[in-house]
Structures are given as structure tokens and as C-alpha cells.
Amino acid sequence: MKSVKFFVASLAVALFVSSSVSADNGKKATSLKVNPAKSELTWLGKKVTGEHTGKVTLKEGTIVLDGAKLTGGKFVADLNSITCTDLTDKEYNGKLIGHLKSDDFFGVEKYPTATFVVTKATPKATGVYDVTGDLTIKGITKPVTFPVTVKTTATGAEATGKLVVDRSKYDIKYNSKSFFDNLGDKMIHDDFSIDVKLVAAK
Numbered sequence: 001m002k003s004v005k006f007f008v009a010s011l012a013v014a015l016f017v018s019s020s021v022s023a024d025n026g027k028k029a030t031s032l033k034v035n036p037a038k039s040e041l042t043w044l045g046k047k048v049t050g051e052h053t054g055k056v057t058l059k060e061g062t063i064v065l066d067g068a069k070l071t072g073g074k075f076v077a078d079l080n081s082i083t084c085t086d087l088t089d090k091e092y093n094g095k096l097i098g099h100l101k102s103d104d105f106f107g108v109e110k111y112p113t114a115t116f117v118v119t120k121a122t123p124k125a126t127g128v129y130d131v132t133g134d135l136t137i138k139g140i141t142k143p144v145t146f147p148v149t150v151k152t153t154a155t156g157a158e159a160t161g162k163l164v165v166d167r168s169k170y171d172i173k174y175n176s177k178s179f180f181d182n183l184g185d186k187m188i189h190d191d192f193s194i195d196v197k198l199v200a201a202k
Contacts, residue, residue: 029071032156032200034061041077042195047175047188052096056194057081059113063159063200068152070129073118073159075198079108104174105167111138116163119143127151131161137170148196156201163194 036058044053057078064072082100087093101108120132124147132145148161168178168190175188 029064029066032063032202034198034200038199040197043192045192048185052084053086054084061198063157063198065157070121070150075116077114079106079114080112105172107138140170142169159198161196163196164191166190167192
């Protein structure tokens with residue numbers, strides 16, 4: 001009888017310890033706040049006769065991790081901060097930025113920000129994901145997918161990737177072959193890219 005009681009007690013203790021260990025080992029998703037000053041958004045737009053590149057300031061963002069695994073995130077770009085880094089002529093540079101902020105392109109007076117929200121992160125290799133999310137530009141939201149690499153440290157995480165955007169899907173029509181014919185050398189490509197670097201801390 002004593003041996004039966006001892007076995008039951010031992011089994012109960014074993015189950016309790018096992019349950020406690022499992023609970024301790026379970027990792028909860030952690031939302032890390034992105035540091036805009038250390039993060040960077042670099043754009044590149046191409047046309048028949050050349051290309052332009054520049055920066056956009058990050059307004060805010062988060063990287064969501066389950067342990068070291070990327071599970072979510074978000075970033076908001078301040079479109080009023082658009083700069084061009086390849087034009088040295090101050091007047092020409094100013095005209096380009098003014099045009100990009102106008103309704104021909106991003107209409108920043110009405111739509112001052114662009115937002116990307118992660119909806120799915122599919123692991124492809126260690127620290128590498130195919131990230132799908134909702135990108136909102138000019139009040140229009142469309143799904144996009146791009147590769148992202150995530151590096152985690154004891155103090156936070158860094159996510160990098162290249163996002164390619166088809167501007168025609170966001171009603172950005174200026175000199176687009178999707179809306180106009182016979183543009184010749186005035187045609188501006190629909191696709192533009194954004195190199196994304198998000199640095200977040202715990």
C-alpha cells in the first residue's frame with residue numbers, strides 16, 4: 001500500500017515539474033520598438049533617361065519576435081521627409097522633391113505617411129523570411145511580399161530587406177505606361193524600390 005502511495009506521489013511530482021519546465025520554456029512574443037534615428041529607408045526610382053535615389057525618415061515601427069523568430073511588425077514612413085541624394089543642383093533637387101510630394105506622386109499634404117504592416121512571415125532559412133504585409137500609400141492598401149533578414153542580439157534586433165513597389169497600384173499615374181501611351185523617353189517605370197533597415201531595442 002505504501003509503495004502504491006509513493007508511486008502516485010512521485011508521478012504527481014513528476015507531472016508538476018514537467019508542466020513547470022514546459023511553461024518556463026515557452027517563449028512569448030515580444031514587440032521591440034524601432035529606433036527611427038538608427039533605422040533607414042532608401043528609395044530608388046528609375047526612368048528611361050536615368051534614375052534618382054534618396055531617403056525617407058521613419059516615423060515609428062515595431063519588430064515582433066517569438067524568441068528569435070520573426071512573427072510580426074510594422075513601420076510608418078514620414079513622406080514629408082523625402083529627400084533626393086543624387087542631385088547636387090539645389091534648384092533641380094527642390095523641384096524634384098516638390099513634384100514627388102505633389103498629387104502627381106504621393107500627395108503628402110493629404111497623405112503624409114505610408115504604412116507597412118506584416119501579416120505573415122514565412123521562414124526560408126536561419127534568420128531569413130518571405131514577409132507578406134499590407135502596404136498603404138495614398139490611402140490605398142495592397143498586399144506585398146519581400147525577403148527580409150533578421151539578426152537578433154542580446155539588446156534587440158535588426159531587420160533588413162528590399163521592398164519593390166508597383167506605384168500604378170496606388171494611383172500614382174504620372175508618366176506611367178500603365179495609364180498613358182507613347183510616352184517615349186518621358187516614361188517613368190512603375191516599379192520603385194525601398195531598401196528597409198529597421199533597428200529595434202528591447
